[in-house]
Amino acid sequence: MKLSAIKKILSNLEKVSFRLENGANVPDHFHVTEVGMVTKNFIDCGGTVRSEKTINFQLWNANDFDHRLKPIKLLDIIKLSEEKLGLEDLEIEVEYQSGTIGKYDLGFINNVFVLINKQTDCLAKDNCGIPTEKTPQKTSCTPGGGCC
Incomplete structure (x- = not known):
């Protein structure tokens, strides 16, 4: 999901809720402790230099149960991040601690x-x-054609 999509969704929501793909809920008292843009410069195992940018949200659970x-409020945090950090309309990556x-x-x-x-x-x-996965090709095999 891109930053523009979450902003559109948030403008029509009454409540912000998160859950893991396995169905476990992120507790309602979570905080968004960071919104930022992360740039990752790296070299892959084939020697190609690559660069990726994502918007990062960090969710955190505190003892603040209320x-x-x-x-x-989340829209305000995003707006401030856009102004101060010059965020681009990139894919969002969320950091959340379960076991790690x-x-x-x-x-x-x-x-x-x-x-997800x-x-x-x-x-x-x-x-x-x-090896890359190959799609099986259909062949027509006729008697005496040498393929059977």
């Missing part, structure tokens, strides 16, 4: 933001000798 983040700090993509289903599990991947499969 806390409830309102949609307008996890990074999630963001979805939205039934008025709830869903933290991210997966690692090799970006240089052709250089690493990792």
Whole structure:
């Protein structure tokens, strides 16, 4: 989900709720402790230099059980981040601690933001000798054609 999409969604919500992809809810008293833009410069295993930018939201649970983040407050935090940091309309990545700090993509289903599990991947499969999945091709085999 891009930053523009979450802003549009928040402008029509009465309550901000998050849950994990496995159905576990992020407690209602969560805080958004960071909004920022993260730039990752790296080299993949095939030697290609790459750069990625994402918008980062960090969710945190405190002992502040009476806390409830309102949609307008999150919109204000995003607006301030856009002004001060020059945020671009990029994909959002959410940091949330369950067993350890996890990074999630963001979805939205039934008025709830869903933290979608991210997966690692090799970006240089052709250089690493990792076979790509091939779609089986149909062949026509006729008797005596030598293919059967």
